[in-house]
Amino acid sequence: MSTCILVVEDDFANQRVASLFLKKLGHDVDIAENGSQALELALKNEYCLIFMDCQMPVMDGFEAARQIRASKGASQEVPIIALTANVVCGIEADCKEAGMNDILNKPVQLGKMKEMLERWLKQS
Numbered sequence: 001m002s003t004c005i006l007v008v009e010d011d012f013a014n015q016r017v018a019s020l021f022l023k024k025l026g027h028d029v030d031i032a033e034n035g036s037q038a039l040e041l042a043l044k045n046e047y048c049l050i051f052m053d054c055q056m057p058v059m060d061g062f063e064a065a066r067q068i069r070a071s072k073g074a075s076q077e078v079p080i081i082a083l084t085a086n087v088v089c090g091i092e093a094d095c096k097e098a099g100m101n102d103i104l105n106k107p108v109q110l111g112k113m114k115e116m117l118e119r120w121l122k123q124s
Contacts, residue, residue, distance in 0.1 A: 004028045006047045006075070008038040008064065009083060010056040014106065018051060018083070021110050025117060035064025043073035049120055050075065052100065054084045054091075062098040069099035079120040083108065 005027050007018045019029045030045070032038040036059040038052065050068070052061040059067075065080050082095040085106040095103055104116050 004030060004045070004047055006030045006032060006038060006041055006045075006050045008032045008035065008050065008056070008061060009053045010034055011053075014053070014083070014108070018108055018113070021108065021113050024110070025114055027117075035059030035061055035067075038064045039067050039071070042068045042075040042078070043071055046074035047078050049117065050078055050080045051083050051104065052080050054082055054086060054095070061100075062094060065095075065098040065100050081116055081120065 005022055007015060007029055009015045009018060010033050015031050019031060022029045030041060032041055034056045038050070039059070042050065052065055054061040061082065068075060068080065079101045080099060082100045082103045083106055084091060084103060092103060101120065102116060104112060
């Protein structure tokens with residue numbers, strides 16, 4: 001089953017890794033380089049899941065998630081998974097407050113990404 005997933009990530013290497021993993025797992029992928037692009041795409045496209053980097057220029061992932069949740073767009077209710085290398089205490093609360101559903105730590109590993117997809121695509 002092919003589903004379209006939005007990867008929001010400003011780092012090219014991280015974009016490539018996430019995209020390759022998701023394609024290997026049978027999913028179609030769109031890429032946004034910042035939260036502003038992510039919001040624009042989420043307003044006009046219906047995604048099954050969004051992987052959202054937290055720290056990006058232009059608009060960070062927290063603000064993008066808040067705006068997607070507040071929008072009337074096609075992906076308003078889609079699961080949003082934070083992508084972060086930040087393991088600082090409190091990051092979970094920040095992600096939840098922004099409307100994100102879960103966290104996937106970077107560097108992303110194929111097995112962990114597959115587990116996240118299985119958990120959230122079943123629920124959506």
